[in-house]
Structure formats: structure tokens, C-alpha cells
Amino acid sequence: MGKLFAIGDIHGCNKELELLLTRLPFKDSDTILFLGDYIDRGKDSKGVVNTILNLAKKYNVITLMGNHEQMFLDFFYDKNTLEAGAFLFNGGTTTLSSYCSELGNFEFPKNHLDFFNNLKLFHETDDYFFVHAGLPELPLEEIKQRPLIFLEQFLWVREDFLKSNYQWNKTIIHGHTPILDATLDNQKINLDTGCVYDGKLSAIELPEKILYSVPKINEEATGPEIPGRRRSVRYSIVLPITIDLGEGQAFFETINFSDHGMLIYTITSIELAFTANQIIRGIIGSTKSQAYFTGRIKRVEKKATGSFLAIEFIQRPACINPI
Structure with missing residues (x-):
């Protein structure tokens, strides 16, 4: 059985993702799992999705949904909602910029939309349970039977989960809440080390629990300027x-x-x-x-x-x- 490499929140930092992947010693039999939040805030969200899709052509790749992917889908399917506004205010304009064509239109390739629409809410192995943000204080079997009821906890929870001493009988590996260094204990492992906030992009090799990270490559992310035009894109919202x-x-x-x-x-x-x-x-x-x-x-x-x-x-x- 191969190893599993889990990677934390990327947020449009594609150069860092490419660099991190060169440092992970995965083989054809290994699995690469992403914990969500591929997009927003960083400069190259489209590049991140392309990198993951290309990786999936050669390796077994598992992609979980993050709250930023949920906000993107809310925006994509109905722009006249508060949820669509949440996408824009939380770094979504940089995602739109990365998908902006030379004519000023936002073009989302079908395989990218398929990527967003088919993200998993969680993944588990014999010893680990992977989720973007966290879990409610309930047995894993009960959570798995009614996953949509717990969507808010899977994608959004912070303090209630982080402070919980509940025993899920598996180690929970998550992201969502940025910290300086990845935590390593038997109950929870947080891999969001705030790359987009000038932190690091981190991964863990399992079952050995070896941590890998690369630092942020400083680049300024801007709003969606239309190539060849002086004014930025306006959203009817x-x-x-x-x-x-x-x-x-x-x-x-x-x-x-x-x-x-x-x-x-x-x-x-x-x-x-x-x-x-x-x-x-x-x-x-x-x-x-x-x-x-x-x-x-x-x-x-x-x-x-x-x-x-x-x-x-x-x-x-x-x-x-x-x-």
C-alpha cells in the first residue's frame, strides 16, 4: 500500500505549489490529497487548478472542498446573492482575474468547472479523517451517514472544533485556520500555514508524519484588470x-x-x-x-x-x- 501526502490551503499560490510538489517524494503508488481552498487571494488560482488536474493525470489525486470553492460556486450560479458578495470580499476578485480573457470575459474551462463541482467533503483511511475545516462532536459513523447536515462544520468551523477535546478515534487532518507551523498530535493536524499571508505552504507524508513546507514567493495579487483596458471589471450584483x-x-x-x-x-x-x-x-x-x-x-x-x-x-x- 502506498503512502499518502496531504497538502494544506493553497489560495492561488501556484508557484509555491509547483515548488512543494518537487520536494515531495511521492511515487506512482502513492496518493496526493488536497484539503481545499485552492483559490482566492493569491495571484494564480487558475494555475493551481491546472497544476492539480495535470497531477491527476499521473497520480492518484483526491481533492476536498474548501469554503472558498463553495463561495465560488455560489457566485458562479447566482451572482445576486449575499453569498456571491462573500466570494468577492474574500479574495474572489483575484480568482476572476486569473480566468479573465483578453476580451475581458471570464472563461471557465469545462474541466475546471467539473473540478469545482466534484470536490469531496471528506476522505478517510484506517487511521485518518481528512476534512477542510473541522467536525462536529459526533461519532464519525454518524457524521458520514448525514454529511450534508454537517456542511457548515466541514467547511467553516473554527474555534468550536479547534478547542474541542472530543475523541473521534482517528486523527483529523484539516486546514482552514492559518497558523505559523503545522500542528502534529494524535488528535488533530492543521496543515494551513498561511502561504498566501506570507507564511508557508505545507504538506505531510503519512503514515510517517513527515512535514514538508516551502515559503511564500512574494508577488502582489491585483484585482481583475482587463488586458488592454484601463478599467477593472464591473459585476452586476x-x-x-x-x-x-x-x-x-x-x-x-x-x-x-x-x-x-x-x-x-x-x-x-x-x-x-x-x-x-x-x-x-x-x-x-x-x-x-x-x-x-x-x-x-x-x-x-x-x-x-x-x-x-x-x-x-x-x-x-x-x-x-x-x-
């Missing part, structure tokens, strides 16, 4: 906007949104006095995903249907609780 008025709030919705600004219209019935060049601050989104922004009003239009503001970001949206 409806998101709630709350603007701080000092002694109150005004409520808007987006008409479109880009990495550099947005066009919004008021859903507040009272008359609002906004002027060009005015600096405003507020929150984009609600409930699960919210992002602070600071912007300058570039244009104000008042129509019978309400006030429209064209806003240029001074401080790009930053998630209140990054995910």
Missing part, C-alpha cells in the same frame, strides 16, 4: 450598503461593483444630501459577510426613482470577519 451619516445611517443597494468602486442607489425614503468629492464610510453586505469601505463620491444623480452615487474606493472593502 445586488448587495446591501449601509452608509454612516454620523447621526444616523442611509441604506443603499449596489447596481454594479468592481475592485475600484461601485454604483449604488438609495432605498431610503428620506431626502439625502450627498455631494461630489464627499468622503463616505460604510458597510457592504449583511449577516454572514460584511466589509468596511471608505470611498469618495465621484458623481451624484437624482432621479424620480431615487439617488444614485458613483463611488471610488479609497479603502477597498475589507472583511470584518475574513473567511
Whole structure:
């Protein structure tokens, strides 16, 4: 029986992935398992997927779903949702940039969409259970019988799982929560060492529990600039906007949104006095995903249907609780 190599969160860091793969001593009989979060934040999400697909042509490769792949699918199938907004605010614009054609369109190859749509929620061996984020405090057999019920824990959980002393009778190998160095104990092994945050990309060889890592190669990831054009891509997406008025709030919705600004219209019935060049601050989104922004009003239009503001970001949206 061959060995198994598990790899932590990649987040678009394809050069680091390629370098790490050259250092892993896997053979034809071995298995390479990825713990999810292949995309977002880093510069080359498309390259990461290509690297994994090419690897799968030669070796036994297992790919798990991460929360960022779930957010991508939410965005891809319905852009007018808060979940789609969560994708954009959590590094999704760099993923879109990597899939941007010379004409400014986002082109997702069929084999890449198949990749995203066929990711596994978990994998297990005799001694190990692999999942992106973590597990509920329940026996593994019960979890496996009703996996969709526990999707939130598989993809999103942090503190409840990390602090748990529950005995699952197998070592849980996961990522999702970035740390400085991979943890090694008999209960949990965390392989997310924050490569995209100037940390490392890490892997483990099993059953020997040998750790491998490569450092971040510093490159600036930018938003999706269209080749040959000066302006960034605008997404037609409806998101709630709350603007701080000092002694109150005004409520808007987006008409479109880009990495550099947005066009919004008021859903507040009272008359609002906004002027060009005015600096405003507020929150984009609600409930699960919210992002602070600071912007300058570039244009104000008042129509019978309400006030429209064209806003240029001074401080790009930053998630209140990054995910």
C-alpha cells in the first residue's frame, strides 16, 4: 500500500505549489490529497487548478472542498446573492482575474468547472479523517451517514472544533485556520500555514508524519484588470450598503461593483444630501459577510426613482470577519 501526502490551503499560490510538489517524494503508488481552498487571494488560482488536474493525470489525486470553492460556486450560479458578495470580499476578485480573457470575459474551462463541482467533503483511511475545516462532536459513523447536515462544520468551523477535546478515534487532518507551523498530535493536524499571508505552504507524508513546507514567493495579487483596458471589471450584483451619516445611517443597494468602486442607489425614503468629492464610510453586505469601505463620491444623480452615487474606493472593502 502506498503512502499518502496531504497538502494544506493553497489560495492561488501556484508557484509555491509547483515548488512543494518537487520536494515531495511521492511515487506512482502513492496518493496526493488536497484539503481545499485552492483559490482566492493569491495571484494564480487558475494555475493551481491546472497544476492539480495535470497531477491527476499521473497520480492518484483526491481533492476536498474548501469554503472558498463553495463561495465560488455560489457566485458562479447566482451572482445576486449575499453569498456571491462573500466570494468577492474574500479574495474572489483575484480568482476572476486569473480566468479573465483578453476580451475581458471570464472563461471557465469545462474541466475546471467539473473540478469545482466534484470536490469531496471528506476522505478517510484506517487511521485518518481528512476534512477542510473541522467536525462536529459526533461519532464519525454518524457524521458520514448525514454529511450534508454537517456542511457548515466541514467547511467553516473554527474555534468550536479547534478547542474541542472530543475523541473521534482517528486523527483529523484539516486546514482552514492559518497558523505559523503545522500542528502534529494524535488528535488533530492543521496543515494551513498561511502561504498566501506570507507564511508557508505545507504538506505531510503519512503514515510517517513527515512535514514538508516551502515559503511564500512574494508577488502582489491585483484585482481583475482587463488586458488592454484601463478599467477593472464591473459585476452586476445586488448587495446591501449601509452608509454612516454620523447621526444616523442611509441604506443603499449596489447596481454594479468592481475592485475600484461601485454604483449604488438609495432605498431610503428620506431626502439625502450627498455631494461630489464627499468622503463616505460604510458597510457592504449583511449577516454572514460584511466589509468596511471608505470611498469618495465621484458623481451624484437624482432621479424620480431615487439617488444614485458613483463611488471610488479609497479603502477597498475589507472583511470584518475574513473567511
